[in-house]
Amino acid sequence: MNDHQLLRYSRHILLDEIGIEGQQALLDAHVLVIGAGGLGSPAAMYLAASGVGKLTLVDDDTVDLTNLQRQIAHTTGRVGQPKVLSACQTLSGINPEIDIVALQERLDGARLAELVCSSTVVLDCTDNFATRHAVNRACVAARVPLVSGAVIRFDGQVSVFDPRTGTQPCYSCLFPQEQQFTDEACSSMGVFAPLVGVVGAMQAAEALKLIMGVGESLAGRLLLLDGLHMEWSSMRVARDSGCAVCGAVALPA
Numbered sequence: 001m002n003d004h005q006l007l008r009y010s011r012h013i014l015l016d017e018i019g020i021e022g023q024q025a026l027l028d029a030h031v032l033v034i035g036a037g038g039l040g041s042p043a044a045m046y047l048a049a050s051g052v053g054k055l056t057l058v059d060d061d062t063v064d065l066t067n068l069q070r071q072i073a074h075t076t077g078r079v080g081q082p083k084v085l086s087a088c089q090t091l092s093g094i095n096p097e098i099d100i101v102a103l104q105e106r107l108d109g110a111r112l113a114e115l116v117c118s119s120t121v122v123l124d125c126t127d128n129f130a131t132r133h134a135v136n137r138a139c140v141a142a143r144v145p146l147v148s149g150a151v152i153r154f155d156g157q158v159s160v161f162d163p164r165t166g167t168q169p170c171y172s173c174l175f176p177q178e179q180q181f182t183d184e185a186c187s188s189m190g191v192f193a194p195l196v197g198v199v200g201a202m203q204a205a206e207a208l209k210l211i212m213g214v215g216e217s218l219a220g221r222l223l224l225l226d227g228l229h230m231e232w233s234s235m236r237v238a239r240d241s242g243c244a245v246c247g248a249v250a251l252p253a
């Protein structure tokens with residue numbers, strides 16, 4: 001780290017749990033953020049500001065006027081632009097010293113597997129079960145931790161699925177991929193704007209902790225936020241040995 005970086009990240013470095021070593025781990029990390037909408041905006045903005053060395057942002061959508069109520073990485077002037085390019089402008093404005101890769105596509109199959117393999121942590125900031133399950137399968141296969149967030153109406157949830165030890169549940173242990181869940185889209189259900197900020201910022205916090213190996217992650221716990229009464233609750237999530245995704249993965253020796 002040069003003097004300029006020591007200054008930029010000084011309020012992190014001052015923290016005993018982070019220090020120069022932790023900040024260096026952030027600078028050396030590659031975080032994959034899937035979705036550049038309500039959750040992906042604040043998550044990616046905090047990751048960029050915090051000095052995560054490489055951010056890959058994936059979204060195939062363009063900025064729409066109805067997004068601006070909550071997707072804070074985008075601006076009125078960028079309506080119609082690809083979300084990843086709009087977010088890229090915001091992120092490089094916050095921190096021009098990091099490497100930002102913008103992919104305007106819907107990832108799946110080998111392409112998703114390849115990107116997950118090269119990532120330190122993956123953030124699921126999408127809004128549909130099909131993508132969530134594809135991302136979970138790729139993370140389990142590559143043993144890369146996944147930070148998952150979701151918000152609809154006044155309700156939010158956040159958790160970490162960490163396949164590195166072979167003892168923690170995966171996303172499919174909680175929401176089995178063979179079960180049918182109905183996607184509740186923001187477009188039809190509505191979403192209270194600041195809740196995506198709360199949950200997205202928590203996803204960034206969990207990602208940073210996982211990269212630096214500090215504290216205790218949300219692995220094995222699902223946090224639920226009732227934004228209408230502003231109450232958090234926590235639910236234990238156990239690994240399902242019969243899970244179709246992680247049940248088939250051998251425990252590390």
Ligand SMILES: [Zn+2]
Nearest residue numbers: 170173243246
């Ligand atoms: Zn599982």
